[in-house]
Amino acid sequence: MPGLGASFGRGGATGDLQDLSNADVIVIEGSNMAECHPVGFQWVMEAKARGAKVIHVDPRFTRTSALADTYVPIRSGTDIVFLGAIVNRVLTQERDFREYVLAYTNASWIVSEDFQDTEDLDGLFSGFDAEKRSYDTSSWQYEGSEHHGDDEEDTARAQESESGHQLGAGGAAVEHRDIRRDPTLQHPRTVWQILKRHFSRYTPEMVAEVCGVPTDVFDEVAEAWISNSNRERTTALVYSVGWTQRGTGVQYIRTGAILQLLLGNMGRPGGGIMALRGHASIQGSTDIPTLYNLLPGYLPMPHAEKHADLATYVDQIRGQGQKGFWGNAESYVVSLLKAYFGDRATAENDYMFDALPRIDGDHGTYGQVMDMLEGGKIFGYFLLGQNPAVGSANGRAQRLGMANLDWVVVRDLVEIESATFWKDAPEVETGEIVPEECRTEVFLMPAASHVEKEGTFTQTQRMLQWREKAVNPPGDATSELWFFYHLGRRMREKLAGSTDPRDRPLLDVAWDYPVHGEEQEPSSEDVLKEINGYDLTTGELLPGYTAMRPDGTTSGGCWIYSGVYADGVNQAARRKPGREQSLHAHEWGWAWPMNRRMLYNRASADPDGKPWSERKALVWWDEAAGRWTGDDVPDFEVTKPPSYRPPEGATGVEAIAGDDPFIMQSDGKGWLYAPKGVVDGPLPAHYEPAESPFRNTVYTQQQNPAREIYTNHLNEVHPSPPERGSEVFPYVWTTSRMTEHHTAGGMSRFLPYLAELQPALFMEVSPELAAERGLTHMGWAHVVTARAVVEARVMVTDRLAPLRVQDRVVHQIWLPYHWGQGGLTTGDVVNDLVHLTLDPNVHIQEFKAGTCDVRPGRRPRGRAVLELIDEYRVRGGVTMSTGTVAVTAEFLDPDGRSRAEQADDGAVAAGEGHDDEDLDKVVSVEHDIRSRPGQPQQHGAALRVLEESPRSGPRDGRDRHDEGRQG
């Protein structure tokens, strides 16, 4: 989560769930915690019982709202305005925690005079290139280190290869030695003053107009938050996928981070930011990533152009003259290569760095889907406990893509929709997939359940918990550990003796895992030990990552997990009962890094090392003992005194001063302003969602200019003002989950208890919307977008209040997204409605808001579905080029009126619309991916492609999916 990574240095929740009970105020925004993390919510209730105030900000009144003291309905997608207005109040009324801000943040640092803010450029930051849709960040740097910015090439590359995710365990590199400061904060280019100017536009009146939140409600939240953040009191912020699954999600998190830094809530008991993750081990699957752009421990996957050899690669990570624990990056990298390649990795051969495959662009899951649709690029696909036919955005594209592959291996507990697309996908009904003509070979393999194998999950507070094996898996069911070990073994046996250099890495990889029992199962403990790492000279397990060496004498598969097997003990398997321990329960499981439960806890003490107050003491400097002590493992070098100042020219760990609590940051400070690490701006700015019925009133710029768009006929985006046609999709849909079901439903819809508890897909609408569209409670209705039509039962409820925005009433429609055609309870796939427009930092799609129409009754069947979609596309003038405008001002007036002139009439719709002849082209698109027997590898859809809109020039790289389809 780069929003957190860029601000604090690590991309994980900053504390544990128990610590929420220490808070004086808890603000839950972008999360329905009571519903989605119900057992964790007990700590919010605990806090409430102790007198804390609980505030819930959400478009819909939910189970969380019901238990909150204050519920604030907000228009979906406008959180930056809401939070930004609180930031503005803190700054203008000078109600920040000044001592904390001066000591622990970059508030006093001076930014380059080349930097121009959204205030200067009406919604853009300096350095934007409309052609490439990306920023050159050199003007965002601190004064004196301008040359350290990423030029456009770099940012475009960072964007493609998602440098954002790499901030999971460390902030972005920046040169810290030459930076100038003004501790009085008066210099006009201090971060403080820049922030003040940037957020001045975010006023309570703006909140009312954009978010639909009345001024008095806003006041209540702002006052509660601000007045409960000081030496004696702390406020915790909780968010979840409601923020991460956004076109500008990273910037939502950044706004929360700025506020928590200004108010001095980071690293302190009852403060921090609780990032609630969705899956059992989603934190684990980014720490030890199954992600294309990362190696374990947030090391970047080597890039073809940037990383020619090990030395260059390490230098890039470590950065020149950078502070902090990334200074030892070489140790982490070499230890990983030793774990991967064993004795084959030597100093002479660069530890086989050359053998690693290279990335050079966006290879993310949605890019893959586009390649599948196109055909001839991806031949085989593994699905490992994931059900993209239901769970991924734009499920139609996903299913049609899979129907265009040679083979798919699905490993799951039940027969999920992603295994049966060839016989019962919705596209079979529309005739787009014909089973007899679909070539894809499918292997559906039963997987072992969580009790039939042992191993660790990393839950939401970065804690690894070991599971014991209860029973053997039934029948042919196997664990992933078994499957991948034996797949690797078989591949190596078949390639044995190969002299092809391409097979070398596979033959050289350390793969001799002992197997056990009749099933020939490898041991998870062996693998966890490999992850922890060994001292190769003694054969002992490493005590932690600080013991890793760059000379090949240590190994370790994931440096941030090193220590999980300290003292030869599986620390993740520790189970000392909570009631016998203090709140943070250090002897239950193990948290990375080094079993620290509260990150940045050095900041719980003042610069001199004394607790800010007795009430909020956590970790402090014990002068007599000469060490940091308290109720958590210090997130700091234990014997480095608060008075320590680095010697001239120091780098790495040595350069961390005694009052630098953010030890993974390249300057040791929390970042109010992020000169690096976030590709769409050093500060958050409000843009409307990629699909919105409203014109952005904060800036002329309508949408995030750097958003990622996949241009494909299956993925057309609705027009938003100022483009014409948005009135055809007048409502806002939003989706989320429910307690009784789990994401794509593979683990819940097939279970009798859960299917009975939530037995059908439904949509929530307000009584007003029901009246406007003739919907009846318990009756049927269908939601229409340019991607799909989805039907559901109607629940008319006050929970979804219509909001007044820009003097208009906006209606929202809410749907849970757990359904598909399989299981004990079936329903349409809600994610089919979603378009693929991605956050440029992490390539996460905008799941949470879009526009739509809703009609009473059941949806049409068969081909009539496509006809209905086409009807809407014609009426709304939807094509591949709608919604793709980069710079709104250029769209509004290509002839170059001044921004002020444009802003004057900025709210006027100025779309191009369609000529009559154009309409033929819009409706004549055939989505035909059918293959015929006997044809080896299929081509993609036979599409007729509209000419590019003259205003939206072709985009480097990311439009490649369309090339070759012309004509």
Added chain:
Amino acid sequence: MVVVPVAVRPAERRVRPHGAAAARLAHDGRAPGGRVYVRGVGVRTWIEGWPVYRQLTGDDPLGRGAATQSKRSKSLTPRTVTADRVAKSVCPYCAVGCGQRVYVKDERVVQIEGDPDSPHSRGRLCPKGSASEQLVNGDARLTRIKYRAPYATEWSELDLETAMEMITDRVLDARRRGWQDADERGNKLNRTMGIASLGGATLDNEENYLIKKLFTAMGAIQVENQARI
């Protein structure tokens, strides 16, 4: 598999276990619903069976414990007591990571409960965690490999050995076909674009580690998981 036509008859939308599910539930000792009728008992026993009588005469005046216990539940023993052993586990659904105790009898999971020792979940489970025994033992659970040949309209079966052999061949073939040595500027790529993978957020760290290690060694870079979805 039980597919209930949710859409058609709203009044009957409740999903009841029937067929094999009902049989299994009965076998488990859980009544699939409904009342237990006891015949041929005397009047006295009958009166003593009344909760209100027991409430007034016994030591449970508020009727929250023994007084209201039915004859049937009195005769039952919790599966947690008769289990052969207990495994310490973690709920596989959301990221709260609630502690679970998995009760095993005769090499079969018979019950899954919250673990009161867990410092952050403190013994609680939500409906998903509480239902996870059905995740393990449910009717829908796959135990055999299903194979769909190209252009086939039905599943067929494969044994594990054959499936592994076929998959190994296909991976090697796709790897070779999608191989890229270098880009047009001569930079090393060392990779295959022929294979993609999605999944990991529900898997163990050890599994993800092995997956990434193997894919990296074979040159497959298109590895992704739910973190992006």
